Amino acid sequence: MKSLTKELWMNVPERRAIVSLHQEVADLVAESGVQEGLVLVNAMHITASVFINDNEPGLHRDYDRWLEELAPFDASPERYHHNRTGEDNADAHHKRQVMGREVVVGITDGKLHLGPWEHIFYYEFDGRRRKRVLVKIIGE
């Protein structure tokens, strides 16, 4: 069995933003030498997501508005118990559950096995600080 482990550092200057991880993950799969296997890509922080969807900026704006409707930012202690602890990011912990923590992608013939529009993204919900994403590849 072969494996490759890599932590990617993220540093998003805004509170929320979507950042492509696609090429970095594809490069790591090539570097691993794994021909048949799986790659796990996950946010190592609990106010961020890794997800696969369309590389289309309009859709990304739609996601942002939608998630704000489902779980609005509200720093006050009234809406979220979590924000009575001195935090202001309870909304981010909710948004991340909708978009998910991780993706697992097949590796076939040494490459990411993806459909035509599948694109791997990081979604930051509480940025302005350094965070990490784990890429873990196993296979043969």
Place this chain on the structure above:
Amino acid sequence: MKSLTKELWMNVPERRAIVSLHQEVADLVAESGVQEGLVLVNAMHITASVFINDNEPGLHRDYDRWLEELAPFDASPERYHHNRTGEDNADAHHKRQVMGREVVVGITDGKLHLGPWEHIFYYEFDGRRRKRVLVKIIGE
């Protein structure tokens, strides 16, 4: 390490529908000869989901109404930026995030290791065309 890779073709005549993948995945696990391992089952398209839940038609109707409340179909360019690109399926990209892209299931003693009611489904949110699901099995 053993592996098996298979793309399943889907062709749902309606816009939205839930289709069982369960027997096909179970058969592929048997065909792979893997006794201990993991199987990844994921939609290769970004307006569809693979999920595990109850094989009960009433629940499937409930999901459909619920997802329509959370992210309504609206082909107009007003609600969704994505639909200003000529697409009408922005809602499908949202619904898929709630239901998820993929499932990962354990393989034990050569079989899917599932609870009594777990059933693997494909959820089409923008059908009337051919799409694929990836089944990737690794183990020993």
Place this chain on the structure above:
Amino acid sequence: MKSLTKELWMNVPERRAIVSLHQEVADLVAESGVQEGLVLVNAMHITASVFINDNEPGLHRDYDRWLEELAPFDASPERYHHNRTGEDNADAHHKRQVMGREVVVGITDGKLHLGPWEHIFYYEFDGRRRKRVLVKIIGE
């Protein structure tokens, strides 16, 4: 390839509750002897979730209220078709989709490869009976 398979029994006396699985999963990874690999942790029942987020009781209360807004408990046959079958737990099948069925975590140097605040939890949405969680470890 090494593997370890373990079913954890849960028995939550309330309808809904969040229970830590973290130490048990960490101990199983140590017991497996796997140095590089993946661990899958999934609910084997379709009205429960396994998820990773913050070990902070205020946030857990926030999740509970939020999920009740997104998919309210309603035993009557009016709101949910599923509850016309004699069940009263349709809401639980919805809540579980938001929080997810499973997590996949990397194993590096024989340990769970997690960020500083990542904590593995079970979320029961229809308790008062025995249910299982699967821990499946593969690697080398």
